[in-house]
Amino acid sequence: MRKLYTILSTSMLTLCLVGCSDTLVQIKDAASGINSAADQAATAISQDVHSIRAIEVTYNDQTFTINDLFKSILRDVQWHYEPSQQENVLLITGTWQPSLFDAxxxxQKIDNELAVHGEVTIELMVEENMIHEEKTKVTLVKQTETLLEENGQDILHYLYDYYTMNKITSN
Known part of the structure; x- marks a missing residue:
């Protein structure tokens, strides 16, 4: 009786595993497809974006890269680059950091809400590794409400000042 139970259990387990093998192959193929998509997304940031992020800015006798600037003043930074024949646009999005736009x-009430729902978008026009400062656009949005929308060189210099002042105080 015990042998019959063992043989029957082994047979049932074998049938289940044979039926699952197709499912396991499908799961493996799906995981492979997800991995491929993730790899493609990771390489989607072209060499152009990397070279633009490496552009050095000299401001008030300090030198820093575009990457250093935005990685320091924003959280969860994302880079989007749209090269075109007319203008090359680097779109930088990130989560608002406290005190970024205190000026x-x-x-304080909005400040606390922005810590959770504040998104900053910076649009830079780039040509031949040069930023056209006068074409800079900065937007601060809380959920769907636009709290700040500034254009031009002044807002970019404000971001430079914020970065250099916080860099000095953190060192």
Whole structure:
């Protein structure tokens, strides 16, 4: 009786595993497809983006890269590059950091909400590894409400100042 139970259990387990082998192959193929898509997304950032992020800015006797600037003043930074024949646009998005736009009169209540729901978008026009400062656009959005929308060289210099002041105080 015990041998019959063992043989029957082994047979049932074998049938289950044979039926699962197709499912396991499908799961493996799906995982491979996800991995391939992730690899493609990771390599989607072209050499152009890397070279633009490496552009050095000299401001108030300090030199830093575009990458250093935005990785320091924003959280969860994402880079989007749209090369075209007219203008090459580097779009940088990230989560707002406390005190980033204090000079623009953001009060404490909104400050706390922005820590959770604040998204900053910076649009830079780049040509031949040069940033066209006058074409800079910066937007601060809380959920769907636009709290700040600034264009031009002044807002970019504000970001430079913020970065250099916080870099000095953190060292």
């Amino acid at each position: 623009y009169g953001i009060d």
